[in-house]
Amino acid sequence: MTSLLLLKVDSVIGNIDPRARLVSGFLFSVLLAVAQKWEVIAAGFLSAFLFCAAARLPWSGLRVRLIGLNVFMLALLLVMPWSVPGSVLWNIGNWTYTIEGVELALMVAVKGNAIVLAMSVFISTIDTASLGHALEHLRAPRRLVHLFLFTVRYLDILHHESRRLFRAARARGFAPRTDLHTYRTVSRLIGTIMVRSLDRSERVLAAMKARGYCGRFYLLHHFSLRMSDALFIMTVSVFVAVLAWMEWG
Amino acid sequence: MHISEGILSTPVLAGGGVIAAAGVYVGLRSLNDEDIPKTAMMTAVFFTASLVQVPAGPVSMHLVLNGLMGLLLGWSAFPSILIALTLQAVIFRYGGLTVLGVNTLIMACPAVLVHILLSPFLRMAQSRARVLVVGACAGLLGIAGGMAFVALAFVLTGRSMYGVAGLFVVTHIPVLLVEGVFTAAMVSFLWRMKPELIESRSYVT
Numbered sequence: 001m002t003s004l005l006l007l008k009v010d011s012v013i014g015n016i017d018p019r020a021r022l023v024s025g026f027l028f029s030v031l032l033a034v035a036q037k038w039e040v041i042a043a044g045f046l047s048a049f050l051f052c053a054a055a056r057l058p059w060s061g062l063r064v065r066l067i068g069l070n071v072f073m074l075a076l077l078l079v080m081p082w083s084v085p086g087s088v089l090w091n092i093g094n095w096t097y098t099i100e101g102v103e104l105a106l107m108v109a110v111k112g113n114a115i116v117l118a119m120s121v122f123i124s125t126i127d128t129a130s131l132g133h134a135l136e137h138l139r140a141p142r143r144l145v146h147l148f149l150f151t152v153r154y155l156d157i158l159h160h161e162s163r164r165l166f167r168a169a170r171a172r173g174f175a176p177r178t179d180l181h182t183y184r185t186v187s188r189l190i191g192t193i194m195v196r197s198l199d200r201s202e203r204v205l206a207a208m209k210a211r212g213y214c215g216r217f218y219l220l221h222h223f224s225l226r227m228s229d230a231l232f233i234m235t236v237s238v239f240v241a242v243l244a245w246m247e248w249g
Numbered sequence: 250m251h252i253s254e255g256i257l258s259t260p261v262l263a264g265g266g267v268i269a270a271a272g273v274y275v276g277l278r279s280l281n282d283e284d285i286p287k288t289a290m291m292t293a294v295f296f297t298a299s300l301v302q303v304p305a306g307p308v309s310m311h312l313v314l315n316g317l318m319g320l321l322l323g324w325s326a327f328p329s330i331l332i333a334l335t336l337q338a339v340i341f342r343y344g345g346l347t348v349l350g351v352n353t354l355i356m357a358c359p360a361v362l363v364h365i366l367l368s369p370f371l372r373m374a375q376s377r378a379r380v381l382v383v384g385a386c387a388g389l390l391g392i393a394g395g396m397a398f399v400a401l402a403f404v405l406t407g408r409s410m411y412g413v414a415g416l417f418v419v420t421h422i423p424v425l426l427v428e429g430v431f432t433a434a435m436v437s438f439l440w441r442m443k444p445e446l447i448e449s450r451s452y453v454t
Contacts, residue, residue, distance in 0.1 A: 033347040083412040111255030150289030187434035201290040215282030
């Protein structure tokens with residue numbers, strides 16, 4: 001899982017217990033998703049930004065994602081105000097583009113950016129295998145965690161295989177266009193990956209059985225809360241509590 | 250096919266989460282321990298396939314393939330899609346944690362519908378033409394169902410989202426057509442290459 005991981009950071013946040021980061025990220029996102037007041041959303045955005053800065057996240061990985069999100073938010077700003085009643089900014093016949101609509105679209109945009117920032121700093125910094133282990137320690141269903149860990153295990157292999165097959169196809173002169181030939185070729189490439197990986201999964205199962213697999217994964221990562229983790233949890237809890245108090249207090 | 254964070258209202262997010270959890274529970278119950286490597290491998294394949302860009306006229310789109318997931322995975326499409334979306338949220342930060350439930354429903358409900366409505370026909374199909382027709386229907390139903398769920402999530406959020414719902418449906422019509430053609434081609438390929446995958450009642454689950 002190296003080539004697919006975008007945020008690999010060696011910073012303070014990387015040393016915090018993954019369970020603490022997972023729970024903090026979840027609380028933070030939920031609060032922002034539910035918030036309705038401008039001051040809460042703005043404060044949430046600011047604190048998420050501060051957390052990113054404090055964790056010294058690589059700006060390049062973040063930028064790609066934020067640009068993608070904000071292209072969508074721009075579309076929202078163009079479309080949403082037409083279906084919100086309020087004071088008219090422009091109108092075409094019966095259709096009105098309202099100030100209230102613009103305000104609502106901006107609120108959604110700030111919320112969305114804040115949540116993505118919070119996700120980036122709290123959760124995307126956990127490597128996927130630790131995420132699986134953290135989920136099991138947090139009492140997620142056992143089979144779901146196994147499914148998750150197996151998927152993570154084979155993701156990178158399959159991604160490489162897929163790139164290899166597509167490179168080979170291009171080497172034979174395949175150029176994707178909008179036609180039946182392209183769709184048929186691509187479907188065969190993906191179908192080939194699927195057939196091969198199902199055969200592989202049978203070999204994997206046989207090998208696992210030979211080693212005594214009985215439906216259990218033994219977790220080798222055991223997390224233990226340290227002083228720094230406790231401090232982290234307290235800081236995030238204070239932030240979330242203050243935001244919640246601003247929203248409902 | 251997903252909705253970003255910060256857009257939907259709290260009741261929609263919460264309701265989506267609860268229904269998706271129920272679906273995942275049913276999906277996990279249909280799995281036994283020996284199915285896990287196979288199902289995980291399929292999840293990884295679908296994740297990889299969703300990174301493939303195919304041209305559709307002037308733009309390029311990525312594949313969804315939830316109709317095919319329904320045909321091959323049945324109810325396990327629920328946990329499988331949940332995991333794929335979680336990985337997307339963590340690695341690429343598409344979608345996110347609070348919309349995970351709704352996004353799972355958007356893809357998994359049509360997949361299960363495909364499983365219930367079309368899998369029996371696929372098992373009975375004897376000729377390549379019939380396999381192609383069932384595959385095309387699965388692709389179309391998968392995306393059309395997804396579009397309907399996205400529109401529903403927007404509409405339930407409030408009047409302010411009606412325009413966005415309309416825009417989403419209109420812009421996804423090309424996706425619908427490409428997925429129909431693509432899923433048909435894929436099912437027919439698998440039918441020839443690994444018929445036991447298509448014909449047996451439960452190869453994967």
